Amino acid sequence: MKSFLTSRVTSTFLVLAGAVVLWSFVSASHVFPPFAVPSPIAVWHAFISTWTHGYLQKTMGQDIVASLARVTVGFVGAVVLGVPMGLAMAESTIVHRLIDPFLQLGRPVPPLAYIPLFVVWFGLGEFPKVLLILVGTLPVMVISTIGGVRSVPAQRYEVAKSLGARRHQLFTRVTLPSVLPEIFTGMRVGIGVAWGTLVAAELIAASVGLGWLVEQAANQLQTAIVFAAIIVIGLLGFLMELTIRTIERFAIPWRGRA
Amino acid sequence: MSLLSLHDVSLRFGNDPQRPSVLESISLEVGEGEFVTVLGPSGCGKTSLLRLIAGFQESTGGEIVFDGQKVSGPSAERVVVFQQAGLYPWLNLRNNVAFGLKLRRRKVDWRLVEETIDIVGLKGYESYAPYELSGGMQQRAALARALVMSPRLLLMDEPFGALDALTRQRMQEFILELRERLDLTIFFITHDVEEAILLGDRMLIMQAEPGRVTFDEDIRLPRPRSEATTLTPEFQVIRQRALQTLGRVSIAAAGFTDLDTALSLNFDGSSSAREQRA
Numbered sequence: 001m002k003s004f005l006t007s008r009v010t011s012t013f014l015v016l017a018g019a020v021v022l023w024s025f026v027s028a029s030h031v032f033p034p035f036a037v038p039s040p041i042a043v044w045h046a047f048i049s050t051w052t053h054g055y056l057q058k059t060m061g062q063d064i065v066a067s068l069a070r071v072t073v074g075f076v077g078a079v080v081l082g083v084p085m086g087l088a089m090a091e092s093t094i095v096h097r098l099i100d101p102f103l104q105l106g107r108p109v110p111p112l113a114y115i116p117l118f119v120v121w122f123g124l125g126e127f128p129k130v131l132l133i134l135v136g137t138l139p140v141m142v143i144s145t146i147g148g149v150r151s152v153p154a155q156r157y158e159v160a161k162s163l164g165a166r167r168h169q170l171f172t173r174v175t176l177p178s179v180l181p182e183i184f185t186g187m188r189v190g191i192g193v194a195w196g197t198l199v200a201a202e203l204i205a206a207s208v209g210l211g212w213l214v215e216q217a218a219n220q221l222q223t224a225i226v227f228a229a230i231i232v233i234g235l236l237g238f239l240m241e242l243t244i245r246t247i248e249r250f251a252i253p254w255r256g257r258a
Numbered sequence: 259m260s261l262l263s264l265h266d267v268s269l270r271f272g273n274d275p276q277r278p279s280v281l282e283s284i285s286l287e288v289g290e291g292e293f294v295t296v297l298g299p300s301g302c303g304k305t306s307l308l309r310l311i312a313g314f315q316e317s318t319g320g321e322i323v324f325d326g327q328k329v330s331g332p333s334a335e336r337v338v339v340f341q342q343a344g345l346y347p348w349l350n351l352r353n354n355v356a357f358g359l360k361l362r363r364r365k366v367d368w369r370l371v372e373e374t375i376d377i378v379g380l381k382g383y384e385s386y387a388p389y390e391l392s393g394g395m396q397q398r399a400a401l402a403r404a405l406v407m408s409p410r411l412l413l414m415d416e417p418f419g420a421l422d423a424l425t426r427q428r429m430q431e432f433i434l435e436l437r438e439r440l441d442l443t444i445f446f447i448t449h450d451v452e453e454a455i456l457l458g459d460r461m462l463i464m465q466a467e468p469g470r471v472t473f474d475e476d477i478r479l480p481r482p483r484s485e486a487t488t489l490t491p492e493f494q495v496i497r498q499r500a501l502q503t504l505g506r507v508s509i510a511a512a513g514f515t516d517l518d519t520a521l522s523l524n525f526d527g528s529s530s531a532r533e534q535r536a
Binding site: 153155156158159160161162163164165166169173174177180252253254257 | 312314331332333334336337338340342344346347348357358360361362387388389403404407413
């Protein structure tokens with residue numbers, strides 16, 4: 001187990017290091033102009049300078065804090081609303097019939113399409129951005145929760161019924177714990193969706209944030225900063241997924257084993 | 259008065275009268291303290307019968323009376339032990355065993371829980387998660403979870419069917435021992451001829467299409483029994499009769515009239531007979 005983990009970390013590191021080396025060669029070969037493919041060193045310098053001096057009066061740290069806050073609030077909101085919604089829809093046909101049409105209609109719409117509306121309704125503040133993330137992530141949470149309830153093995157209910165469980169006890173003592181693994185899967189998918197939505201939101205209406213940074217730097221052909229911001233977004237998304245996975249390991253140690 | 263009585267119970271799925279019933283006019287009485295084993299080929303409806311008695315399903319005809327009351331749903335007085343232990347993975351052994359007690363409003367009697375865990379031989383494993391236990395231990399835990407409720411009737415649906423041969427033998431010995439120690443009424447379903455004879459005070463054999471009981475006799479082997487009982491001539495005689503009955507059952511199910519052909523069939527997998535018919 002230990003050697004497996006080590007080797008996986010090693011291989012990930014080697015793949016990334018190889019990519020950086022390849023990238024250096026491509027940028028050094030000048031096949032592409034430097035403003036299209038800046039060198040890794042240029043990107044590193046851009047990162048440091050944005051971190052210490054900032055870009056357009058905002059440091060990288062401020063951008064990170066702003067984006068992290070938006071993602072976290074929107075994502076947590078989606079979980080807090082989506083899980084009970086999914087549970088209610090799975091438990092009650094009436095609730096399902098009421099909500100499902102909106103869910104099915106809303107799901108294929110890219111969250112970006114809501115931006116103009118949200119700007120008209122809620123202005124340019126934080127609320128429309130957070131709401132956009134919430135709206136984008138919500139269906140993932142609802143659908144995975146419903147899927148979790150539907151995939152509870154029938155025998156778990158029969159065991160409980162046979163031991164005298166009432167209807168509400170079936171829900172609290174069998175459904176809720178059984179659905180946890182699917183909720184965590186939904187959260188891991190959802191955090192990716194949340195980041196995607198965030199960057200989209202900040203492209204339109206923001207004055208700070210990683211998405212905003214990408215957009216502003218691109219407009220001024222500061223490609224090195226664009227690269228740096230993209231890498232930071234990737235790392236943050238990965239770290240948040242890792243956090244969820246760690247919580248998952250403690251919350252549902254039986255996953256994959258029962 | 260018997261603990262459990264079935265009067266002309268039948269079960270059919272759908273409204274197509276062409277399809278044979280799953281169960282047809284089954285009547286039987288089970289007395290307090292009896293150990294009834296039900297033997298039959300797959301598809302004979304034995305599990306359906308158990309599910310009706312458990313109250314998971316309603317019969318489409320006749321009635322089931324338990325302790326003077328018509329069965330209308332599941333109850334902790336008729337606890338089921340399934341083929342798959344079905345322990346809850348988020349609970350450790352102790353809390354799995356206490357699951358049924360926690361459903362009641364009363365305070366959980368933890369001494370009773372500990373005692374029951376001891377009875378099934380799992381003392382020392384109380385804090386283990388289900389997936390840390392072997393298949394046989396999981397099945398013992400499932401049994402403890404049922405026993406702790408002091409059910410009037412224990413319904414066991416091929417409880418050892420998923421275990422390897424050696425573990426199954428150990429579990430059979432264990433059930434025999436348990437029977438000597440505790441006063442239990444058991445309705446035990448199996449497709450294993452030897453298991454049915456070794457464990458039961460009384461054996462029923464079921465026939466398929468439509469499912470009905472074609473054999474119902476007491477097994478007068480002396481107790482206490484053990485694996486060694488299977489080697490006695492008396493045991494072999496009963497086994498032979500059971501196999502013959504099953505042979506006849508297979509003939510009927512497969513449309514055969516030739517007893518030799520039927521007896522050469524694997525009693526459980528009447529599949530070879532079905533293939534020949536097709």
